[in-house]
Amino acid sequence: MPVVMDADRIGRTLTRIAHEIVERNKGTDDLALVGVRTRGVPIARRIARTLREITGQDIPTGSLDITLYRDDLMRHAVGPQPLVRKTDIQFSIDNRKILLVDDVLYTGRTTRAALDALIDYGRPKAIQLIVLVDRGHRELPIKADYVGKNLPTAPEESVQVRLLEIDGEDEVVLETGGGA
Amino acid sequence: MSTTSQELDQKQAVTTLRRKDLLGIAELSPGEIELILDTAEAMKEVGTRPIKKVPALRGKTVINLFYEPSTRTRTSFEIAEKRLSADTLNIAIGTSSVVKGETLADTALNLEAMSPDMIVLRHASSGACHFLSRVCRSAIINAGDGMHEHPTQALLDAFTIRERKKKLAGLKIAIVGDLLHSRVLRSNIHLLTKLGADVWVCGPPTLIPTDIRRFGVTATSAVEEAVRDADVIMLLRIQLERMEGAYFPSLREYFRVFGMTEARMHLAKSDVMIMHPGPMNRGVEIASEVADGPYSVILDQVANGVAVRMAVLYLLAGGAEHEEAA
Numbered sequence: 001m002p003v004v005m006d007a008d009r010i011g012r013t014l015t016r017i018a019h020e021i022v023e024r025n026k027g028t029d030d031l032a033l034v035g036v037r038t039r040g041v042p043i044a045r046r047i048a049r050t051l052r053e054i055t056g057q058d059i060p061t062g063s064l065d066i067t068l069y070r071d072d073l074m075r076h077a078v079g080p081q082p083l084v085r086k087t088d089i090q091f092s093i094d095n096r097k098i099l100l101v102d103d104v105l106y107t108g109r110t111t112r113a114a115l116d117a118l119i120d121y122g123r124p125k126a127i128q129l130i131v132l133v134d135r136g137h138r139e140l141p142i143k144a145d146y147v148g149k150n151l152p153t154a155p156e157e158s159v160q161v162r163l164l165e166i167d168g169e170d171e172v173v174l175e176t177g178g179g180a
Numbered sequence: 181m182s183t184t185s186q187e188l189d190q191k192q193a194v195t196t197l198r199r200k201d202l203l204g205i206a207e208l209s210p211g212e213i214e215l216i217l218d219t220a221e222a223m224k225e226v227g228t229r230p231i232k233k234v235p236a237l238r239g240k241t242v243i244n245l246f247y248e249p250s251t252r253t254r255t256s257f258e259i260a261e262k263r264l265s266a267d268t269l270n271i272a273i274g275t276s277s278v279v280k281g282e283t284l285a286d287t288a289l290n291l292e293a294m295s296p297d298m299i300v301l302r303h304a305s306s307g308a309c310h311f312l313s314r315v316c317r318s319a320i321i322n323a324g325d326g327m328h329e330h331p332t333q334a335l336l337d338a339f340t341i342r343e344r345k346k347k348l349a350g351l352k353i354a355i356v357g358d359l360l361h362s363r364v365l366r367s368n369i370h371l372l373t374k375l376g377a378d379v380w381v382c383g384p385p386t387l388i389p390t391d392i393r394r395f396g397v398t399a400t401s402a403v404e405e406a407v408r409d410a411d412v413i414m415l416l417r418i419q420l421e422r423m424e425g426a427y428f429p430s431l432r433e434y435f436r437v438f439g440m441t442e443a444r445m446h447l448a449k450s451d452v453m454i455m456h457p458g459p460m461n462r463g464v465e466i467a468s469e470v471a472d473g474p475y476s477v478i479l480d481q482v483a484n485g486v487a488v489r490m491a492v493l494y495l496l497a498g499g500a501e502h503e504e505a506a
Contacts, residue, residue: 065222068234068264068494081498083195084222084491120231 004151004159007170010132013148014043017130018050020146025097030125032060032096036114037085039103040064042165043132047101062089064100069113087117094122103161105131108142133172135159197495201313201320204329205370213371217339219491220484226263227486236494237266241296244270245288246323247278247303252458252482253323253332257300260489266297284308285315292316298496301325306363319496327361327422333457334367336488338375340481341412344453349376354406354448356438357416357465359399360387361423364457365416369395382406383416383438386427403438410448414455415440415465431464440466445475453477 005013025031028051035044041063048061065085067073073081100114111129118127132148137155153159153174160173194211205213226234242261246254254270261268271291273279278287288299298319301309306326313320324330342348353372359365359381369392372379379397381388382405392399400406407413418434428434445452454466454476462468471478 068226068236073236073498081196081495084219084494086222086225088225116235120233121229 001173001175003171004174005133005149005172007164010148010170010172013132014046015050017146017148018047018054021047021051021099021130022054024128024145028055028057028059030096031099032062032091032093033099033101034062034064034089034093034118036100036102036110037063037065039161039163039166040101042163043103043130044099044101045165047099047130060091060096062091063087064089064114064117066110066113066117069117071109071113089121092122093118093124095125097126097128098124099128099130101130103132103163104159105129105134105142105144105147106137106159108138108140111142112140132161133159196498199496201309201322202331202492202496203309203313203320203322205331205334205367205374206329208331208371208374210374213335213338213374216335216488216491216495217342219495220335220339220487223260223263223490223494224484224487226490227483233263233265235265237261237264237497240264240266240298240497241294242266242268242298242300242493243291243296243318244268244300244323245291245302246271247273247284247301247308248324250302250323252485253302253330256482256485257321257323257332257489260486260493263486264490264493266493284312288312288316292318298493321492321496324363326363327366328363329367329370330363330457331367332485332489332492333364334371335492336481336485337364337368337414337455337457338371339484339488340455340477341453343480343484344477345411348372350378351411352378352380352409352449353412353414354380354382354410355414355416356382356403356406356440358387358418359383359392359416360389360427361419362416368414369397373397380406380410384428384434403444404447407440407444408447410452412453412455413440413445413448414457415460416457417459417461418464431461435464435467439464440470442467442469442473445470445473455481457481 033044033048035041044061048059051059065087067082067084128145130146131144133151134144134147135151135153158175162169162171164170194215197212244254244257258268296318300321300323302323303325306328308325309320309322322329322331373396381397381399382403385401388399452475454470456478460466460471
């Protein structure tokens with residue numbers, strides 16, 4: 001199980017992304033962060049913290065649960081329903097630039113669901129996508145604006161992002177499929 | 181009270197509802213109840229958005245089959261279905277072939293021939309939903325069957341209590357009113373005792389079912405005793421339409437002895453919640469000052485009903501397919 005990012009690397013990467021955000025948006029006016037549950041949420045909070053250190057401004061941060069928007073709900077016998085968690089966006093997204101945050105970009109289907117979910121909350125000025133890892137194999141025309149690490153993978157492999165807030169440690173691991 | 185399977189599923193969180201139907205609370209484990217309540221919290225947020233609709237049940241058809249009058253429950257189910265993007269239709273007996281003599285099974289099978297995914301049934305006969313679940317492939321949701329159960333009402337009551345008190349275990353909950361005819365009472369007793377509440381039931385001796393203590397509740401006809409230091413007081417409607425004899429001298433007499441007045445309410449804890457499943461008979465089981473007062477959460481119950489029903493519909497929609505696949 002090769003570790004492809006350790007805690008230091010994750011920290012530096014998120015700092016770099018925060019700087020890219022400030023550069024690209026010429027500051028942080030009208031920005032808001034929305035993390036996709038589960039692991040996009042702590043990543044969004046960390047980026048918000050770094051942005052505050054850089055600019056001195058607080059960026060509104062929320063969390064989005066996309067379960068009810070999944071395209072595989074009810075579609076085939078996938079088994080019981082996935083657990084629905086609460087979406088928590090305590091600010092209006094109208095006319096803001098929303099930075100959507102997820103841990104891994106893979107088929108793009110989660111992002112598609114997240115875009116649909118976000119639009120139900122209002123009409124943002126723009127949506128930009130931040131991912132810690134882009135592992136390729138897109139099934140939809142979706143592209144990230146900020147990528148922590150491009151990681152070429154085989155479809156049978158799986159990328160596990162572990163974060164301090166949820167898993168007790170920071171690391172990204174590439175697991176080979178098939179065997180355990 | 182020592183059911184090991186219940187203790188077991190409280191240790192490991194239940195994440196799915198592996199059943200085709202929701203017929204009653206009696207069959208549910210504490211873990212399943214908590215899963216529904218947790219899911220309802222997420223569903224409640226949907227109702228606060230500018231666009232109060234999610235695509236989860238897109239393409240699913242739900243029939244609301246109501247053999248008894250209902251405003252709250254039917255509307256609540258319909259709103260819940262629509263917020264989940266299901267296609268819904270309502271059948272009320274007055275306008276259906278039932279008036280021409282069709283049986284429940286025939287009506288249901290004919291409806292089922294049009295491939296609905298779920299049927300929400302309200303019926304005057306206890307056990308009607310269990311009967312239908314054996315006849316139908318669709319998921320059956322009990323919206324009240326005779327004097328048996330009304331599971332979604334108990335779930336929304338529990339949700340409302342948990343929202344305020346953050347827990348159910350250890351709370352003293354007094355349920356006062358027509359115990360004999362109440363399906364709300366039966367579902368609530370099952371649910372509240374499963375989650376560890378201290379349940380007191382109170383009414384005229386003629387309206388207390390003889391075996392009620394078997395369900396782990398304390399029964400009394402002394403209303404002051406039931407409500408003293410209670411965290412929650414739940415009033416039940418006097419169901420005149422189900423009464424065939426004289427259970428008490430008069431409605432005025434009932435109010436004098438059992439009616440929830442401010443004086444009686446103040447025997448309870450200072451942060452007591454006053455609940456009523458509706459429809460209310462003001463001046464019979466509850467005084468207007470209490471119903472409209474600051475301790476009343478009666479309208480919160482109605483609001484929460486939509487979220488709880490969304491949770492049930494969502495969780496069952498997956499459960500049914502799972503069972504077919506297995």
